[in-house]
Amino acid sequence: MEASGHRVDWVPAPRQGWVAPRVAAEFPGLGIAWTEVECRPGRSPDGVRRRLRLLSDRFYGSHAVQMRQRAIPWAYRTFFRQIGLDPDRDRTPIEQLALERLFDGGFKLRGMPRDALTIAIVETAVALRCFDADALEGALCIRDSGPGEGLSGGSGELAQGTLVIADDSGPVAVLFGPRAEGCAVQKQTRRVAVVATQVEGVPQIAVEEALWIAAVALESG
Numbered sequence: 001m002e003a004s005g006h007r008v009d010w011v012p013a014p015r016q017g018w019v020a021p022r023v024a025a026e027f028p029g030l031g032i033a034w035t036e037v038e039c040r041p042g043r044s045p046d047g048v049r050r051r052l053r054l055l056s057d058r059f060y061g062s063h064a065v066q067m068r069q070r071a072i073p074w075a076y077r078t079f080f081r082q083i084g085l086d087p088d089r090d091r092t093p094i095e096q097l098a099l100e101r102l103f104d105g106g107f108k109l110r111g112m113p114r115d116a117l118t119i120a121i122v123e124t125a126v127a128l129r130c131f132d133a134d135a136l137e138g139a140l141c142i143r144d145s146g147p148g149e150g151l152s153g154g155s156g157e158l159a160q161g162t163l164v165i166a167d168d169s170g171p172v173a174v175l176f177g178p179r180a181e182g183c184a185v186q187k188q189t190r191r192v193a194v195v196a197t198q199v200e201g202v203p204q205i206a207v208e209e210a211l212w213i214a215a216v217a218l219e220s221g
Contacts, residue, residue: 001049004034010016010201010216011034011037011137012036012037012199014033014034014196014207014208014211015033015034015098015139015140016031016032016033016037016184017032017033017034017139017140017141017142018032018087018139018141018142019030019031019141019142019143020141020143020144023142023143023144023163024179025083027079027083027199028200029198029199029200029201029202029206030070030079030197030198030199030205031142031197031198032140032141032142032144032165032195032196032197032198033195033198033207033208033211034193034194034195034196034211035193035194035211035214035215036133036191036192036193036194036195036215037191037200037215037219038190038191038193038217038218038219039112039113039116039189039190039191039193039219040112040190041111041112041113041186041187041189041192042111042112043111043112044109044111044112044163046218047181048115048116048119048217048220048221049109049115051119051217052107052109052115052118052125053106053107054104055107055118055119055122055123056101056105056106056107059098059101059107059122059219064116066103066138067095067125068095069095069177070125071208072094072125072201072202073094073095073122073125074128075199075200075201075202076093076094076125076127076202077092077095078090078179078182078199078200078201079200080121080188080198082103082162083175083176086147087177088114088136088187090176091218092127092176093121093127093128093129094121094125094127096102097118097121097122107122112218113130113185113192113194113214114130115202115217116194116214116217116218117129117130117194119181119213119214119217120194120210120211120213120214121174121210122210123188123209123210123211123213125206126194126196126198126202126205126206126207126210127176127196127199128183128194128195128197128199128210128211128214129179129194129197130185130192130193130194130195130200131172131173131179131183131184131185131192131193131195132183132186132189132192132193133189133191133192133193133197134182134189134190134191135172135182135183136167136172136193136202137167137168138167138168138169139167139168140165140166140167140193140195140196141164141165141166141167142164142165142166142175143163143166143190144160144161144162144163144164144193145158145159145161145162145163145164145171146160147160148169149164149170149171150171151172151174151178151180152180152182152183153180153181153182154180154181154182158171158174158205163175165166165197166197168175177195192218193212194209194211194215194218196211
């Protein structure tokens with residue numbers, strides 16, 4: 001297969017995380033999956049830069065207006081309201097990118113891995129974020145925060161019951177919120193974990209496609 005001017009012969013299969021039973025019962029369809037790719041943060045390769053320019057040319061104001069009515073963006077808006085977020089203020093990942101596209105006149109180049117995630121999110125509308133893979137321990141999950149838990153480098157303890165993405169050592173991010181400093185992608189990062197959050201109404205095939213697109217773009221660098 002070809003991607004961004006480079007041949008990509010192998011892309012790692014996504015790994016499926018787990019959701020705490022209480023959380024799964026309250027939010028059917030909630031899920032988490034991720035893939036890990038070798039990547040050195042920095043300037044995006046020419047192929048990725050060209051693809052962002054093409055996406056900018058295809059994405060107009062009318063697309064942003066109509067986008068909310070599409071099934072996947074609407075699913076995330078609905079879920080945001082369910083967890084107490086206002087999607088018109090705390091925007092979903094695809095709507096945040098759409099707003100930036102209209103404000104900036106195009107999708108700005110921000111380097112890897114952010115440009116790879118932008119491509120995948122714009123193409124699929126699936127919510128993605130990334131972590132330093134070597135800073136994660138074990139499998140990822142979505143669960144409630146426990147007593148005394150917080151994010152490394154954060155401002156203190158999380159309110160008990162906060163929905164978090166966690167690994168075997170503890171919370172690494174608030175779901176659709178801040179991330180622990182120790183898990184952020186930095187200059188010394190050599191492996192990136194691209195994480196997809198699935199909500200009710202988002203098909204599994206879309207999640208897999210989003211992770212594949214991001215991984216291919218990252219591998220091309």
